[in-house]
Amino acid sequence: MPENDDTTPPLTREALTQAALRVLERDGLAGLSMRKVAAEVGVKAASLYWHVRNKQELLDLLTDAVMASAEPPPREGGWREQFHAYCSRYRRLLLDNRDAAKVVSGRLAPGPHLLAVMEDQLDRLRAAGFSDADAAMATYLLGAFVQGFVLQEQSPISAAEVLGTSRRDIADAAGDRFRSLPADTFPNLVALAGDLTEPDMDARFEFCVQRILDGLAALLPVDRR
Amino acid sequence: MPENDDTTPPLTREALTQAALRVLERDGLAGLSMRKVAAEVGVKAASLYWHVRNKQELLDLLTDAVMASAEPPPREGGWREQFHAYCSRYRRLLLDNRDAAKVVSGRLAPGPHLLAVMEDQLDRLRAAGFSDADAAMATYLLGAFVQGFVLQEQSPISAAEVLGTSRRDIADAAGDRFRSLPADTFPNLVALAGDLTEPDMDARFEFCVQRILDGLAALLPVDRR
DNA sequence: CATCACTCCCTAACGCTGTTAGGGGCCACG
DNA sequence: CGTGGCCCCTAACAGCGTTAGGGAGTGATG
Known part of the structure; x- marks a missing residue:
């Protein structure tokens, strides 16, 4: 029971992207693995593939997330x-x-x-x-x-x-x-x-x-x- | 007995670099692994670490090998x-x-x-x-x-x-x-x-x-x- | 000749990676 | 009640870079 909520809200691609962004900041691109991103959102690696076709698609989301802070x-x-x-x-x-x-x-x-x-x-x-x-x-x-x-x-x-x-x-x-x-x-x-x-x-x-x-x-x- | 010579000459860093260059051309950077380079020179992966500190050093050699063809x-x-x-x-x-x-x-x-x-x-x-x-x-x-x-x-x-x-x-x-x-x-x-x-x-x-x-x-x- | 050091390659293993197959709860709809 | 879709799971596969430790061969030294 790692959560105080009895149910956690389902994952969204946005939440996943934000988690990946945190892992990227912490461990760098070389240290960015599907397993770590999964752990960051409290889930196992294979589950990510429900939301994302593969790692490259996650990186594409990351790219746009980075560009989002450009003003x-x-x-x-x-x-x-x-x-x-x-x-x-x-x-x-x-x-x-x-x-x-x-x-x-x-x-x-x-x-x-x-x-x-x-x-x-x-x-x-x-x-x-x-x-x-x-x-x-x-x-x-x-x-x-x-x-x-x-x-x-x-x-x-x-x-x-x-x-x-x-x-x-x-x-x-x-x-x-x-x-x-x-x-x-x-x-x-x-x-x-x-x-x-x-x-x-x-x-x-x-x-x-x-x-x-x-x-x-x-x-x-x-x-x- | 893959060789007709009974002894093959010992590996050099240059031979290793050329082998890596061939693997790079064939399989791309993502497909360039120590094991494949080793196989290319007829040797097991661990043996490469006698000639090269790690993969990055091999890549450095590759870089200079590429620059060598610049005239x-x-x-x-x-x-x-x-x-x-x-x-x-x-x-x-x-x-x-x-x-x-x-x-x-x-x-x-x-x-x-x-x-x-x-x-x-x-x-x-x-x-x-x-x-x-x-x-x-x-x-x-x-x-x-x-x-x-x-x-x-x-x-x-x-x-x-x-x-x-x-x-x-x-x-x-x-x-x-x-x-x-x-x-x-x-x-x-x-x-x-x-x-x-x-x-x-x-x-x-x-x-x-x-x-x-x-x-x-x-x-x-x-x-x- | 025996011994030692050095060179060069080996096997085996560790912990990691991306990705897939298949299964199982859960919830809404008919 | 049953069914189907959503969402996550476990288990596994093949591959990765890298290290530890061993074992042949060679050449120099005592």
Whole structure:
């Protein structure tokens, strides 16, 4: 009798999704198993298959649940500020929810929340003066980039048997590694060791986003950039 | 007696890597197990742990093996053409080796071959007139983007219980899905259904790369773009 | 020659995974 | 009262990464 209620309400897909979200936060994507999700809702693993076709469908639900917490930036300022904010918020979202980048990039599942985001982005891009085709491509470009960036940003470093796990320490170690390469075959890596191992990922992201926004701006007539 | 030799040469990490590469090509990353790799070299699974610390180390070797087949584009024409070629070739490489994008993005393992690529890219960027910091960032940006793009490009579509698995059919189905959305809440998705589901991924990639190159070009003094 | 250390592979096992088959209470409807 | 659908169960299957411990073969050392 683990419950004080004599009957527990039947499971819903939403409850299941929320439970999976908790397990994901606690144990990460690698630790997210059907058995743990089942235990989280007080049920055995096989029972999940009544509500969900398989694990992938649960991950699809997770994807949309993550996207649900995305809220569009304020609609003020130029299109550049707005899309800069969009990118920053999307990155934040992926960073704040554990392993969200891996979950989202594992499947292209346009759930209702993602559709809403796309709709909003397209509206702003067209209002900014982008052609239909360019607007469609721009949303794709920004989405793919932010996802790729965060994935890269979060991917573990191979040589990291380093004790100090802080960004700073890792960057220092990587810098030393670059500097200790043979200078005759890798002159540029040696010379740019410091630049290559910039530990401030926010600054890196900033740079990249600004370049992409510059590239998009070049599509507009000069007076609308 | 599966061998005509009475003794087989002892395993090397290189032989093991090549075997893993074959299994990867045949069964994909999800089907790549230590047992299968062991069988591929005619050995039992536990024996692999003599040559390799764990599966992740094998994947790191795989990553560098994939990067080994990357060859830099010819050093002729402007920096734009050169880096356009770099991006296209990197994408081709990721597309041609099964699940290469997933393997590569799972770990940040700067093996010798990746170091060589970075060295070469930095050299060209500096020659083109980019500052040290900008050159370092640019390699990062291009790498992260291409990886993100291919990952997105290859991620399976959730609603694809569709029979016709061709790009064209999937795009058509997705287009129909967009068009059948309620036009009052998703006017842009409905209107741009065709543009959003452009099936020619080469064209999509082309667009994105050109935008990023435009953005990078803006860093240069006008006379060197 | 005997002994030791080292290399390289083995068997056996542990605890985990996703998924299916089949069964059994329970509740509403005819 | 019976029947059918809902919702969960137990049991099991085949596979996974990984470890412990053993046992042949080889080459150097006493």
